[in-house]
Amino acid sequence: MRLVLDAMGGDHAPGAPVEGGVLFARAHPDHEVVLVGDTAKVTPLLGKGLPPSNLRIHHASEVVEMDDHASTAFRRKRDSSLRVGFELVRDGHADALVSAGNSGAVMAGGLLTLGRLPGVERPAIAALFPALKGGGRSLLLDAGANVDCRPSHLAQFAVLGEAYVRLRLGVARPRVGVLSNGEEPSKGTPLTREASELLRQSDLDFAGYVEGKDLFSGDVQVVVTDGFTGNVVLKTSEGVGMGVVGLLRQAIEKRGGLSEKLGALLLQPALAGLRRMVDYAEYGGAPLLGLRGVGIVAHGRSSPRAIHNALGAALATAQAGLQEELTRCIANAAAWLPTHQRGKKGTDEAVSD
């Protein structure tokens, strides 16, 4: 397999992507990593020794910046690392792309370059959450690509997410829920109610409405929502996680006794294990589901290790035959999911940035 890595995307680019790409290439001699970016900036970062033979640089002179308007920047910067990278995938020169850039821009790039899988109305950003049961992971989508959704979009997110969890997390029959403000059917909005009606007619294992806390319980493995709510949930979870750690530190410092320090020291390995479980860096990034090609968005703050893991996720996804399975599932879903007319402007509308 050949994996494209956007060397210029992310808060710590090009340093972190280059280092992560080298790590991955050394660990996977049977596969190839293509670093796409400014050769003059990337080359010095490869270090003194000989770079791995399965790593090469593909020059691209421009960069889509984190604060650029996603689709506009992607269109204007024709030689951006993101665009050139996606074109390599589109033209069959590579099997997957990883970028730690602005997720809106990566999705816009994927839509404009690769397009959508047959029958997919709106590709979605899928985010993995740590869960206490059920395989230890749950998937939330859309996590931010589509602010404005129709019921059929949510139903398709369910189909895409179910296939991903089945193939990638090994859950035989993932349970699917619609995120709402309560479990009773009378709750929710017109969007959640109509999406639930569609999903009740599906062949998925549909749990009905679920609440934010169910993401972490593991009782459901796939949770669908619009991209506005999904993004708010994602950022809230990050906030609580950081907040809990910060509050614990404050509590320890405030007491400041020897026993607290010793306790923190003794718990260090367990806390490190916890951090690994909730750390985005371990997850391998957020897959973009529904594009005609494998794309993974790594967190903007990605460390080399996070980039390494995102490449691993991209490799596993490409090898799992996910694209074929997604296409098959979306086609099957036509039996219960009415198809909507896709306007010509669909590509633009699908990207919020």
Add this chain to the structure above:
Amino acid sequence: MRLVLDAMGGDHAPGAPVEGGVLFARAHPDHEVVLVGDTAKVTPLLGKGLPPSNLRIHHASEVVEMDDHASTAFRRKRDSSLRVGFELVRDGHADALVSAGNSGAVMAGGLLTLGRLPGVERPAIAALFPALKGGGRSLLLDAGANVDCRPSHLAQFAVLGEAYVRLRLGVARPRVGVLSNGEEPSKGTPLTREASELLRQSDLDFAGYVEGKDLFSGDVQVVVTDGFTGNVVLKTSEGVGMGVVGLLRQAIEKRGGLSEKLGALLLQPALAGLRRMVDYAEYGGAPLLGLRGVGIVAHGRSSPRAIHNALGAALATAQAGLQEELTRCIANAAAWLPTHQRGKKGTDEAVSD
């Protein structure tokens, strides 16, 4: 002050409310607690000794159950503890009401009995979050009363929340944000964009868009959103909190060594301090802002201690002159906030259940 306590509301009613009411009455001999509920059920719970002289029971034969349709149940059950309790406040026999019942039903009851403060379009449920800075608390509203909001509703939530944080949390000039899926002005939905435009013209300290994580950082003290998103955020935060604790326990058990057990033991006081900070029981419940009277919703799972603290919050709120301040601020806001026509069905529409 005389405080009404709904003895029949909550998962552990009437036991927990009665016990919490007795606790509060004993601790506050200068104030009075009125337990509203079924005398036959409440009386035996008062214990053997003489109940405090400042605690009395007011009989009500019916109960609004947790799974009742909120406004329908409130209308039909004319002798429910919730309705009778609100009528005591409405008729000037009490200064505030506390209930651990269904928050939708409590809000519906408040709207149907007390009505709204002059100029208020939609009263909101306000939820307190623990924050690392800025006074240690932030306020999110609406946390679930109004699923379907207009921009002017969000702007009024900001006015109500700002006054609450100023008077109750002692923050001199609270900073206000609109919850969105990113900080850039291009993000958000039509609702968040129009609400932000209104708030930019206000005399509030407006921070623009904020993300879920900002609730916990303390950089803003008031965060406004629609009741659907707000409720999802509230439940997600509860889920992460429980999830982190559960994951830590799993990590400790999995390693299971002596040092982990000793570490957990030594950290016990710090962890207990942390639990107090994030525990809803300590907060004193969620105030209903914009009603013509003081109403507090305690968590459904409230312990006697949580009920005790909610009564304390109700007392402090009634003493702080919050209602007068809210009325003044809503009237002042008319200078920058266009008033909308209020339909006759406003009371119904405002309650989601």
